[in-house]
Amino acid sequence: MEPDSTPTSAEIATATYLRRHLRFGWWSLLCFLTLGIVLESLHGFKVGWYLDVANETRRFMWTLAHAHGVLLSLVNLAFAVTLPHLAADTVRLARLASPCLMGATLCLPGGFLLGGVVIHGGDPGLGILLVPVGALFLFIAVLLTARRATALRKPASSQGPEATPSGPRKREGRRRRR
Amino acid sequence: MGDRFSRICQAVMLLLVLFLAACNLSDYRLPAHDRAPRNRPIQVREDSYTSSQACQSCHPHNYSTWYGSFHRTMTQVADADTVAGPINQPFSFLGQTFRLLRHGRDVWFQMDNAGPGGQPRRLRLAMITGSHHMQVYWYATGHSRKLGQIPYIYLIEEQQWIPRNATFLTPPAPEIKSALPGAWNMACIKCHTTQGKTRSPEWGRSKVALTDLSFDTRVAEFGIACEACHGPGEAHVLLNRNPLRRYGFHLNGTPDPSIVQPARLSHQLSSQVCGQCHAILEFYEKDDFQQWLDHGYPFRPGQVLSESKLVVRLQDRLQPRLQQLAKRKPTYWEEKFWSDGMVRVSGREYNGLIETPCYLRGELSCLSCHAMHQSPEDPRPLSRWAVDQLKPGMRGNQACLQCHDSARFDTPAHTHHPPASTGSRCYNCHMPYTTYGILKAIRSHQIDTPTVQASLQTGRPNACNQCHLDKTLDWAASRLEAWYDVPKPKLSREERSVAASLLWLLRGDAGQRALMAWSLGWDSARQASGSDWMPPFLGQLLEDPYDAVRFIAARSLRRSEAFADWNYEFFGPTQVREAAHQEVLKRWRGLPHEPDRPEVLIDAEGAVRRHLQERLLRQRDDRVVNLAE
Structure with missing residues (x-):
């Protein structure tokens, strides 16, 4: 019997999420790396608005924005790479985890960035309120992904064929036949 | 599997919440005295004082500028970083040699040959007072938290050691004395720390001598810290852990009443x-x-x-x-x-x-x-x-x-001095250098108008004659009368003919002489008065009975190019001082200077009118002057 080469709807959806996160991850990485270059330039030109002790909070916030932005961009790329390897209900996972992760990538560094624009002594501006929202998004996304990763079986040598990368696909096919 | 995972997650979350709650509710104050040394005053956070550490995170700029100020370093714990005195560079007074030594982080004061059998005696420095102009070093006496004073003080700008009694304008003493043990605990603590408490249980008991008092001295913070000016900050810190409260004040712009x-x-x-x-x-x-x-x-x-x-x-x-x-x-x-x-x-x-x-x-x-x-x-x-x-x-x-009003006061019509000159500065006329301390003259902070009458009544130099050092009181009185209708007082023959600065320098009391010794080194006055006539009179002050006056005079003398390298042992014996004076005169005679200036006692040949100088010197006010800080 010839193998079925038509992609399933789940595969199409997975591929869509994969493309989305690859695209989003690389572009956001570019943005936050650019932010890093800007911050380095502020250091290079000894810009008081960024470096003076009075603006220590701004410097801290923007450093955090840069660090979180870069890190979350990489997490997006990791998420994209991870998606095809996860268990059968990838789509269900991605439907919630994907927007959460993207929201976190915007809110967390965005909150730090905006919080550093206007500062009140040691306190950042109100933009910082985006940070806990972003943190919650990130928490949900990582929790869901981690749970799916936990559901993965051990490698084929000890657990049989289902633990191979094609395992979920086989299970999906079985379900469809039923 | 899923249930177990959920339980683990819940447990982790619960632990996290408990940890955060514990951090927030726990008393952030650690008992500062538990690990603190027992032989010197310590910092203890009590009576609602929290220390500047608590202020730093919310007020980074204010903390940083305070940190860079001399208020912070008014009192410091002595160690290799805080001691400004040079390590292992010996210095001598009255035939004895001293030096600072470093062992690890500790700094010791060594008196060569002062111990038993000619061995060196060493004292480990415990605390430092001052950091701007001079550093006073204290050691632990070993008796409670009582500090003893090292009798030599290091002048930071001059990079020079001087005996402790020479830093104050105090009557000449035959020996070099340090303050009584416990002086820091009883006196310095008042203004050189934040909320200091001497805590001497024996104080007031009739049979305990001052030197036998024990101390359990503690302070909120060494140096003049945030809470010295803003008051105790504990309530402010606790209340402002609540971000809603903080942002309420940020957004309203209203002041926080908790500080x-x-x-x-x-x-x-x-x-x-x-x-x-x-x-x-x-x-x-x-x-x-x-x-x-x-x-x-x-x-x-x-x-x-x-x-x-x-x-x-x-x-x-x-x-x-x-x-x-x-x-x-x-x-x-x-x-x-x-x-x-x-x-x-x-x-x-x-x-x-x-x-x-x-x-x-x-x-x-x-x-x-x-x-x-x-x-x-x-x-x-x-x-x-x-x-x-x-x-x-x-x-x-x-x-x-x-x-x-600048149109009225910041004009030559009011100042009678060229606009860019130092004489046109308000404070040079209204806040002259008539207070004394830390081996220099300091501006009076009582803003007033210069009058010759006040100089005659009090002996205090007036602003005109403190800058125009070569002019007489008569000259100043005439100008003040002509410019500001200040009535001209009756003046003696000498007050009309001899520069006021020389009258104060030669026949004034030690306080006036110290102010004049400093004024003759003041750049603005030297420009206004010319400085070629000054060395003989500064040389005269090198023989002054007061240590501080001699020290200041020598410093002013070094302002002249010809004496910039002048090496004078201000604490030397009388013969050394006389020889120094003669040496100054000899060197000055070889220097170009304007002759025939009777106001500054220079005759037509360019020599000092010795008889007049000595006559004024005999009138010197030798009453005991004690201008301690």
Whole structure:
């Protein structure tokens, strides 16, 4: 019997999420790396608005924005790479985890960035309120992904064929036949 | 699997929440004294004081500018980083040699040959007082927390050691003496720490000698820290852990009532915050003193200073407490004030301020000119601002023109000096250098108008003659009469013919001589007066009986190019001083100088009129002068 080469709807959806996160991850990485270059330039030109002790909070916030932005961009790329390897209900996972992760990538560094624009002594501006929202998004996304990763079986040598990368696909096919 | 995972997640979350709650609810104060040394004063967070560490995270700029100020380093624990004195560079006084040694982080003061059998005696430095002009070193006596003083003081700018008694204008003493053990615990602590408590359980018991007192001295913080001016901060810190409260104040722009902000107080109350240290103060009653010993000063920023301390003013001299003090020490008033009540010792600027019309009838306060935190807009380096903590522009006439009309006062019609000259600066006429302290003259903070009459009555140099050092009182009186209708007083023959500076320098008391020794080295005065005639008279002061006067005179002498390399042992024996004087005269005779200047006692041949100089010298006011800080 010839193998079925038509992609399933789940595969199409997975591929869509994969493309989305690859695209989003690389572009956001570019943005936050650019932010890093800007911050380095502020250091290079000894810009008081960024470096003076009075603006220590701004410097801290923007450093955090840069660090979180870069890190979350990489997490997006990791998420994209991870998606095809996860268990059968990838789509269900991605439907919630994907927007959460993207929201976190915007809110967390965005909150730090905006919080550093206007500062009140040691306190950042109100933009910082985006940070806990972003943190919650990130928490949900990582929790869901981690749970799916936990559901993965051990490698084929000890657990049989289902633990191979094609395992979920086989299970999906079985379900469809039923 | 899923259930187990959920349980783990829930457990982790619960632990996290409990950890955060514990962090928030726990007392952030650690018992500071548990691991603290037992042989010196310690910092303890009590009585609602929390220390500057708690302020740093929310007020980074204010913390940083305070950190760069000399207020912070008024008292420091001695170690390799804080001691400014050179390590292992010997110095000698009265035939004995001393040096600082370093062992790890510790710094020791070694007196060569002072121990038994000619062995060196070593004292480990425990604390330091001062960091701007000089450092005073203290060692642990080994008796409770009592500190003893190293009898030599290191001058930072001059990079020179001098005997402790030479730093004050005190009567000549045959030997070098340090302060009594416990002097730090009883005296320095008052103004060089934040909320210091001497805590001497034996104090007041009749049979215990002063030197036998034990101390359990503790302070809120070494140095003058945030809470010295803003009041205890514990409630403020605890309340502002709540972000909603903080953002409420940020967004409303309203001040936080849980902490005192001196800039928002009235000009009287804000000045009293500074006045708690920068004033001559006394306790009202003996009980107040006991209260301070045990619990520290009751004054808190924002309160009326006179409710807890007696602000000493000459006009209140008939007050029973002040009469009692004056009776106990007959020189009480003259050690602090000129005879008209103007303060004459440094560090007591509040006393001058409160007698100033701008304060009495206007809103002048310390914060009109000074800023305790450098403004972010101030382009000067932090170290430059820290020298006098003046606001930007306050070195010029802007300080006065905040209130006074520039069209009327900042013009040659008023100043009678060229606009860019130092003579056109308001403070050079209205705040002359008539207070003395830390081996220099310091501006009076009692703003007044110069008159010759005041000089005649009090002996205090007037602004005109302190800058125009080669001019007579008659000259100054004539100018003041012509320019400002100030009545010209009756003057003696010498006051009409001899430069006022030389009258004060030769026949004045030690305080006047010290001010003149400094003035002859003041760049503005040297420009206005010419300096070629000065060396013989500064040379005369090298023989002065007061150590401080000789030291200042030698420093002023080195301002002349010909004497820049002048090496003078100011603490040497009488013969050395006389020889130094003769050497100065000899060198000066070989230098070009203008002849025939009778006001400055230079005759037509360019020689000093010795007979007149000696006659004035014989009139020297040799009464005992003691101008301690």
